[in-house]
Amino acid sequence: MKECFTGFCPRCLKETELKEINAKENIKVREEIFSVPVHYYKCSSCNEEFMNLNDPVDPLDTAYRLYRKKHGWLQPEEIKNFRKSYNLTQKELADILSLGDVTLSRYENGALQDAAHEKILRTAMNPQVFLNWIEQKPEAIPDREKRNVIIQQIRERIDTSMNTLYWLDWEKTDIIQYSNKNAIPLAA
Numbered sequence: 092m093k094e095c096f097t098g099f100c101p102r103c104l105k106e107t108e109l110k111e112i113n114a115k116e117n118i119k120v121r122e123e124i125f126s127v128p129v130h131y132y133k134c135s136s137c138n139e140e141f142m143n144l145n146d147p148v149d150p151l152d153t154a155y156r157l158y159r160k161k162h163g164w165l166q167p168e169e170i171k172n173f174r175k176s177y178n179l180t181q182k183e184l185a186d187i188l189s190l191g192d193v194t195l196s197r198y199e200n201g202a203l204q205d206a207a208h209e210k211i212l213r214t215a216m217n218p219q220v221f222l223n224w225i226e227q228k229p230e231a232i233p234d235r236e237k238r239n240v241i242i243q244q245i246r247e248r249i250d251t252s253m254n255t256l257y258w259l260d261w262e263k264t265d266i267i268q269y270s271n272k273n274a275i276p277l278a279a
């Protein structure tokens with residue numbers, strides 16, 4: 092798709108005829124190729140191609156997202172949401188996981204994580220494991236009161252996930268035979 096309009100060319104330094112170009116570009120991410128949409132402008136006068144820095148779609152970011160999706164990896168906002176769900180700072184979570192806080196910050200902002208770090212982050216999302224890690228490294232959350240609140244929160248999550256498993260299991264073992272006038276409603 093090509094559309095022309097008059098706009099300012101950063102090379103000609105004047106108003107010229109610009110073409111708006113929407114195309115696909117192959118971007119290599121760790122030896123794998125991903126086809127991503129790119130959006131740029133081309134000056135009809137000097138042929139310079141340039142992107143709008145305010146363009147919300149960043150091709151490299153899109154390629155990283157495709158890579159993570161293909162491999163079933165966490166996206167930046169999932170990492171951030173996990174941290175925020177426990178009200179942890181980047182430094183605190185990074186210390187618990189033995190990652191640098193700069194590294195964690197980069198991941199939350201879209202850098203592609205290492206395979207080893209992906210594994211650590213994914214493992215941390217198991218509340219039982221996460222609780223063990225915090226108990227082994229309490230100094231990662233120096234504020235004792237905050238630490239206790241978080242530990243409590245994790246314990247509640249463990250209880251919830253165990254209850255969920257229990258109910259699921261129950262459903263599987265044919266709840267019908269237990270069902271009578273006094274049956275406990277399954278989906279409360």
Ligand SMILES: [Zn+2]
Nearest residue numbers: 100103134137
């Ligand atoms: Zn130009």
